[in-house]
Amino acid sequence: MESHRAVNWKHSILYLAFIYAVLRLVHTNLLLDESPIHHKKWPHLPLRFRHDGTFKILQVADMHFGAGLTTRCRDVLPSQFPYCTDLNTTRFLKALIQLENPDFVAFTGDNIFGSSTSDAAESLLKAFRPVTESGVPWAAVLGNHDQESTMTREELMFFISLMDYSLSQTNPPSEDIDGFGNYDLSVYGAPGSRLANSSVLNLFFLDSGDRETVQGVRTYGWIKESQLRWLRRVSQGHQGQNQDVCHAAKTRPADPSPALAFFHIPIPEVRQLYNQKIVGQFREAVTYSLVNPGVLNTLVSINDVKAVFIGHDHNNDFCGNLEGIWFCYGGGFGYHGYGRAGLHRRARVILAELRKGDKEWMGLERIKTWKRLDDENLNKIDEQVLWESSSPTG
Numbered sequence: 368m369e370s371h372r373a374v375n376w377k378h379s380i381l382y383l384a385f386i387y388a389v390l391r392l393v394h395t396n397l398l399l400d401e402s403p404i405h406h407k408k409w410p411h412l413p414l415r416f417r418h419d420g421t422f423k424i425l426q427v428a429d430m431h432f433g434a435g436l437t438t439r440c441r442d443v444l445p446s447q448f449p450y451c452t453d454l455n456t457t458r459f460l461k462a463l464i465q466l467e468n469p470d471f472v473a474f475t476g477d478n479i480f481g482s483s484t485s486d487a488a489e490s491l492l493k494a495f496r497p498v499t500e501s502g503v504p505w506a507a508v509l510g511n512h513d514q515e516s517t518m519t520r521e522e523l524m525f526f527i528s529l530m531d532y533s534l535s536q537t538n539p540p541s542e543d544i545d546g547f548g549n550y551d552l553s554v555y556g557a558p559g560s561r562l563a564n565s566s567v568l569n570l571f572f573l574d575s576g577d578r579e580t581v582q583g584v585r586t587y588g589w590i591k592e593s594q595l596r597w598l599r600r601v602s603q604g605h606q607g608q609n610q611d612v613c614h615a616a617k618t619r620p621a622d623p624s625p626a627l628a629f630f631h632i633p634i635p636e637v638r639q640l641y642n643q644k645i646v647g648q649f650r651e652a653v654t655y656s657l658v659n660p661g662v663l664n665t666l667v668s669i670n671d672v673k674a675v676f677i678g679h680d681h682n683n684d685f686c687g688n689l690e691g692i693w694f695c696y697g698g699g700f701g702y703h704g705y706g707r708a709g710l711h712r713r714a715r716v717i718l719a720e721l722r723k724g725d726k727e728w729m730g731l732e733r734i735k736t737w738k739r740l741d742d743e744n745l746n747k748i749d750e751q752v753l754w755e756s757s758s759p760t761g
């Protein structure tokens with residue numbers, strides 16, 4: 368009887384200890400989840416050129432991130448397939464940030480592959496982790512696949528805008544505009560120079576949409592007139608402020624500060640580059656919307672955009688010139704996106720350089736670009752000059 372009671376006691380104590388442990392575990396986990404409220408980390412602003420007169424951008428096109436470790440690679444060699452997941456994409460991004468040490472990273476859409484994840488937020492956090500942990504300022508636009516899981520395009524852009532070191536914006540405040548992810552960023556002149564408080568390089572981000580049905584035909588999205596209207600206005604605004612820049616930089620007053628644009632889906636005219644001189648490879652058909660909204664005309668008329676950086680067609684990685692404006696593919700970056708087995712995933716680097724005056728850095732002198740391959744040495748290929756301030760087409 369006595370021993371029976373003792374056993375019961377022991378059981379009760381063990382049972383209580385177990386309950387306590389469970390409660391404690393739940394409690395600490397809940398506390399861990401909610402006690403350190405996460406405040407967004409901001410980069411040092413404004414964006415500006417370095418003391419050495421350069422500003423470097425890493426363009427990452429089509430990461431196509433899924434769920435992470437459980438998401439397999441597509442289009443790699445059979446020998447590579449068993450040990451290849453989204454983590455290879457993560458590794459590539461980390462390695463490039465370390466190697467190139469960029470001042471800014473621009474993601475040009477299809478950042479996540481919605482249909483391969485059941486939680487868009489989780490996928491975004493994982494996909495962008497190398498950049499949010501690096502502290503390098505960055506921004507993203509959406510492609511046509513980002514919204515294929517648990518978030519709408521608006522929610523995705525809002526979420527992305529709240530991530531650490533992100534300079535992405537959902538849309539310009541109080542503006543009725545199509546799409547989500549239309550915004551502009553300014554890069555100021557070198558520290559201590561006369562242009563230290565002026566934008567010498569403008570970055571335009573546009574939402575090229577996902578898919579639309581036009582008169583019963585399914586096609587890709589396109590940049591709408593409301594977005595082009597916004598672009599013209601922002602560009603004109605910069606050119607108004609630009610009088611100071613021209614004065615200080617002693618350039619012809621007609622030269623607006625150069626700009627670069629970033630969006631996902633190519634404009635229809637990019638297909639014409641098939642017959643023209645390009646740097647890089649034209650490996651597959653350009654895919655674009657049946658609707659041509661006149662983006663090229665707008666870019667020509669605003670006269671400040673020197674180069675446009677796009678994605679969407681992963682196997683194309685060329686730069687070609689249309690009416691004085693370069694259109695450059697980033698080249699497929701992510702291992703879960705389609706590609707070609709044996710063809711290295713890749714990324715583009717853009718380097719902007721200031722002109723050296725007598726005593727200080729002046730306005731923009733040159734824009735260069737090259738690509739990095741995810742091979743053993745992260746080899747650099749296809750280096751070229753896109754724009755120079757003295758060039759007649761500039």
Ligand SMILES: *[C@@H]1O[C@H](CO)[C@@H](O)[C@H](O)[C@H]1NC(C)=O
Pocket residue numbers: 443447450451452454455
């Ligand atoms: C993916 O990463 C693993 C682990 O580092 C590596 O062994 C493998 O070669 C990578 N695969 C490709 C295609 O780069």
Ligand SMILES: *[C@@H]1O[C@H](CO)[C@@H](O)[C@H](O)[C@H]1NC(C)=O
Pocket residue numbers: 559560561562563564
């Ligand atoms: C830029 O702004 C800072 C802070 O307002 C000021 O101290 C500095 O003199 C300005 N530089 C120029 C070149 O205008």
